Amino acid sequence: MTERVRFAPSPTGPLHIGGLRTALFNYLYAKKNNGVFVLRIEDTDQKRKVEGSEEYIFDSLEWAGISPDESVKNPGKHGPYRQSKRNDIYKKYVKALLEKKGAYYAFDNAEVLTKARELDEEEKGAFKYNYENRGSFENSLSLSQAETEKRIDDGVPYVIRLWVSPNEEIIGEDEIRNTVRINSSELEDKVLVKADGTPTYHLANVIDDHCMEITTVIRGEEWLPSLPIHVLLYEKFGWEKPKFVHLPLILNPSGKGKLSKRDGDKNGYPVFPIRWKDVFEGYKEKGFLPAAHLNYIAQLGCSSRGEDEIMSLKNIIDEFDLANVQKGGARFDYEKAKWVNQQHIKRLKKEELVSIIKRKRKDLEKSFNDNEIHEIAELIQDRIVLLEDIESLCVMFLESPKKYDEMILQRLEKQDLGELVNKLKKLVENEEISKLKDAVFRFCKNENIGMGVVMQTLRIAVVGTLFGPDIIRVINVIGKYSTLERLKQMKNLT
RNA sequence: GGCCCGUUCGUCUAUCGGUUAGGACGUUAGGUUUUCAUCCUAGAAAGAGGGGUUCGACUCCCCUACGGGCUACCA
Numbered sequence: 001m002t003e004r005v006r007f008a009p010s011p012t013g014p015l016h017i018g019g020l021r022t023a024l025f026n027y028l029y030a031k032k033n034n035g036v037f038v039l040r041i042e043d044t045d046q047k048r049k050v051e052g053s054e055e056y057i058f059d060s061l062e063w064a065g066i067s068p069d070e071s072v073k074n075p076g077k078h079g080p081y082r083q084s085k086r087n088d089i090y091k092k093y094v095k096a097l098l099e100k101k102g103a104y105y106a107f108d109n110a111e112v113l114t115k116a117r118e119l120d121e122e123e124k125g126a127f128k129y130n131y132e133n134r135g136s137f138e139n140s141l142s143l144s145q146a147e148t149e150k151r152i153d154d155g156v157p158y159v160i161r162l163w164v165s166p167n168e169e170i171i172g173e174d175e176i177r178n179t180v181r182i183n184s185s186e187l188e189d190k191v192l193v194k195a196d197g198t199p200t201y202h203l204a205n206v207i208d209d210h211c212m213e214i215t216t217v218i219r220g221e222e223w224l225p226s227l228p229i230h231v232l233l234y235e236k237f238g239w240e241k242p243k244f245v246h247l248p249l250i251l252n253p254s255g256k257g258k259l260s261k262r263d264g265d266k267n268g269y270p271v272f273p274i275r276w277k278d279v280f281e282g283y284k285e286k287g288f289l290p291a292a293h294l295n296y297i298a299q300l301g302c303s304s305r306g307e308d309e310i311m312s313l314k315n316i317i318d319e320f321d322l323a324n325v326q327k328g329g330a331r332f333d334y335e336k337a338k339w340v341n342q343q344h345i346k347r348l349k350k351e352e353l354v355s356i357i358k359r360k361r362k363d364l365e366k367s368f369n370d371n372e373i374h375e376i377a378e379l380i381q382d383r384i385v386l387l388e389d390i391e392s393l394c395v396m397f398l399e400s401p402k403k404y405d406e407m408i409l410q411r412l413e414k415q416d417l418g419e420l421v422n423k424l425k426k427l428v429e430n431e432e433i434s435k436l437k438d439a440v441f442r443f444c445k446n447e448n449i450g451m452g453v454v455m456q457t458l459r460i461a462v463v464g465t466l467f468g469p470d471i472i473r474v475i476n477v478i479g480k481y482s483t484l485e486r487l488k489q490m491k492n493l494t
Numbered sequence: 495g496g497c498c499c500g501u502u503c504g505u506c507u508a509u510c511g512g513u514u515a516g517g518a519c520g521u522u523a524g525g526u527u528u529u530c531a532u533c534c535u536a537g538a539a540a541g542a543g544g545g546g547u548u549c550g551a552c553u554c555c556c557c558u559a560c561g562g563g564c565u566a567c568c569a
Contacts, residue, residue: 251562299518307517
């Protein structure tokens with residue numbers, strides 16, 4: 001049997017890092033098992049729907065390189081792939097459930113329930129609509145059949161609730177943790193169909209997973225508490241249950257709660273894969289390679305057997321094993337995420353890096369030929385942590401220094417800077433630029449000046465700071481003319 | 495409050511009853527480099543606490559503590 005998994009986000013805003021990881025694990029599981037990765041849009045609550053979020057989900061998955069095999073965009077035979085289009089299906093199954101006495105009508109309005117809830121909270125905690133009190137509410141169990149039918153005919157609003165019988169042991173199997181056992185008396189008669197006739201998550205989810213022939217449900221740990229409800233639903237329908245996998249949550253770096261948008265804002269890292277409506281920057285814009293981002297996320301709460309932590313998507317698939325998934329939540333670590341990205345960049349083929357650099361710095365091609373850009377790529381490759389660093393790393397090749405590091409200037413002042421710059425200028429003038437290194441060595445020896453001082457002076461004159469790649473190689477790239485110009489600019493300054 | 499899940503260096507993790515508890519990020523100290531980055535070497539750094547079971551527990555069981563999740567006609 002082919003494995004079928006699904007990622008089922010609801011389009012209520014941008015997909016965040018946790019969602020992306022859930023999608024990733026579904027994808028990995030599918031690919032590892034030659035299965036099918038389905039994307040289902042859970043838009044039963046139209047009130048909460050946010051324009052653009054469905055597109056955003058597709059765009060994010062595409063950026064990450066983990067697009068679904070079946071979805072609204074490439075439907076298979078299990079459609080529709082949007083829950084808002086499946087209401088007829090739900091209706092059919094709810095009818096059957098009602099007939100089997102697996103569910104019942106309830107007419108209680110919001111005020112009644114709110115009041116009951118408040119009352120219970122004062123006394124002992126959470127209110128539950130269940131076997132203990134359903135007799136005192138207005139529903140098809142407490143009302144006569146005639147009254148129930150009359151109300152429905154009269155158009156009195158109602159919901160449909162799951163009929164949970166007390167004191168039964170419900171067993172939920174999770175693939176990465178121990179069997180979850182719970183007494184059904186703890187459960188609530190969950191609303192299955194809302195007053196507007198649309199299903200709640202629990203109902204739609206179970207029916208869809210069954211109808212779409214999902215074999216393994218991989219979702220976040222926040223769903224673990226509703227597993228018993230789902231198990232009950234499968235049993236009442238008489239359906240075979242899929243396997244369940246509840247992924248540990250991604251926590252804030254502080255460990256306090258799930259990773260949140262707020263936290264990302266505060267600490268300066270994105271929590272979304274790609275830009276969301278000019279409001280939030282994503283990992284893409286921040287300068288993460290999709291493969292690197294996936295690499296980091298795949299290892300949050302999951303260990304890899306391989307000795308190398310840096311892996312391509314293909315490697316991640318090969319190594320993927322549910323047995324390696326952690327049980328406890330994992331804190332997000334932006335420093336490590338950046339390090340992984342840096343490692344991926346370091347391993348990029350020169351051609352790939354060159355094309356990224358050309359894209360980021362379009363003006364580079366005006367001043368340099370392909371060979372030179374390759375050299376630039378080589379000079380800066382080890383220094384890029386985020387792709388956005390490319391911009392600043394390229395500045396020294398394109399412009400003469402706008403300002404000079406004051407501290408260094410002061411330090412060098414003792415050496416009669418003006419004269420030294422002048423001599424260097426002459427040196428560059430008279431030497432072949434490709435042989436500059438030897439020339440500088442000779443110069444130091446003849447003039448009896450320390451190598452350090454000469455190189456620092458040259459560097460500060462050419463790029464303005466004391467950081468950066470091999471200054472001789474930089475000079476080779478920018479050429480004799482630019483170098484002389486820059487030395488002249490420095491000379492005028494001193 | 496109730497229910498559920500979890501707990502190994504600061505962080506991500508290895509260990510599936512016998513290990514000097516290993517690796518990675520970060521951090522500290524050296525080295526390489528004209529500088530910075532890279533790279534190399536070394537160091538500090540962990541089994542929440544208490545009971546069992548066992549010849550022997552990080553590993554199995556129980557309790558406590560702590561953390562997280564859920565507790566909507568949201569998903």
